[in-house]
Amino acid sequence: MPVPTTPSFDIAHLGHVELLTDRFDDSLDFFTRVYGLKLSAQDEGVAYLRAWDDYEFHSLKLTRADTTGVGHIGYRAASPQALERRVAAIEASEFISHGWTDGDLGHGPAYRFEDPSGHLFEIYHDTRRAPREGADEPALKNNASRFHAQGACPRRIDHVNLLSADVAEFRRFMETCLGSRVTEMIQLDNGRIGGCWFTVNNKTYDLACTEDHSGGRARLHHVTYATDQREDILRAADIFLENGVHIETGPHKHAIQGTFFLYVWEPAGNRVELANAGARLILAPDWEPVVWTEADRRKGQAWGLKTIESFHTHGTPPTDPAQRKGDA
Structure with a gap:
């Protein structure tokens, strides 16, 4: 049985993802008009986007x-002191550090580092809040901004x-750099770990x-x-259909983590999901990772839908030229 990881809580939450696109105008139209994110700001070749209840200035940097794929992944630290602790842990490890940056339009100074596969991460604490005035002023003061009902309109x-x-x-x-813990994982018959959820x-x-x-x-x-509920995802499927978006798989329910899901490809070919995670929380401080075997996975998703082949082969940037620009 895998040993549970001691929670750190130095990192508060996933803050934002930078997504790269070689079809910027088409991707921006998808994420705003169809997917339903709000545009916080736009500069030449960069757009800062957020869902209507994301409290930070942006959660997606387009x-x-x-090329396509991910530019970097940003996490917000719980405090300035927590940020210092994580930086010290990273610098004491053998993982690649890129040092401090001045930050971005949506946040203050950030410390950048790299995982063994080459993904770029950053952690920061000082942040800019989402606008709440004018057209963004919410009717309920505990919402981050106004619910706008544009497109699929995810919450966060x-x-x-x-x-x-x-x-x-x-x-x-x-575990070393972010103090993450594993909640579920796939154990392959050959001894390798096929997947981990942190x-x-x-x-x-x-x-x-x-x-x-x-x-x-x-x-x-x-x-x-x-999204708030499964019905939001069912409605989104019709929105994607009406707008000619490639629906890859779903709506359906995952076995691992139990999320109700819908996967599509945005115009540049990056895979994007809408999910309803329900009310599951990991409250046990001594949580032991749930282990899924290959035999478990062969049963398919929660209600029996088999995982389609492209789910194992399609990623961005693609290694197969046939996968370019969202070709189905």
Whole structure:
């Protein structure tokens, strides 16, 4: 049985993901008009986006590039002192550090470092809040901003799924650098770990890592925003259908983590999920990771839907030219 990880709680939550696109205008139209994120700010080739109840200025940074995939993953530390502790832990480890940056439009100074697969991470504490005045003023003062009902209109960022050739090494990185703990995992028959689901707080997970068989590096599997209820996802499926968005799989329910899901490809080919995580929380401080075997996985998702082949092969940036620009 895997040994439970002692919670650190130096890191408060997943803050934002930078997504790269080689079809910037099309991707921005998808994320605002169809997916339903709010535009906080836009500069030449960069857009700062958030869901209507994300309290920070942005949870998605969309960046014009000549490729696709993830630029970096940002986590907010619980305090300035917690940020110092995590930086000290990173610098004491053998993992690659890139040092301090001045920050971004949405947050203050950030410390950057790299996982064994080449994904770039940053942690910060000083942050900029989402605007709450004018057209963004909410009717209820405990909402981050006004509910706008545009497109699928998710409530908040939920998690990101990264790909790695060595999930066990990635797990060591997450536990060492971010103080994460594993809530669920896939144990393969050959002894390798096929996937791990991590949390830095009491959510069931805010980051997942699954095994990459492509030979690529620093690849993205998907980024996910959360809805309030399953019916929001059913409505979103019709919205995606009406707008010609490639629906890859779902709506259905995952066995691992129990989330109700819908996966689509945005115009540049990055996989994006809508999920309803329900009320599951990890409250036990001595939680032991739930282990799923290959025999368990062969049963399919919670209600029997088999995982489609592209879920194991498609990632961004693609290693297969046929996967470019959202070709289904």
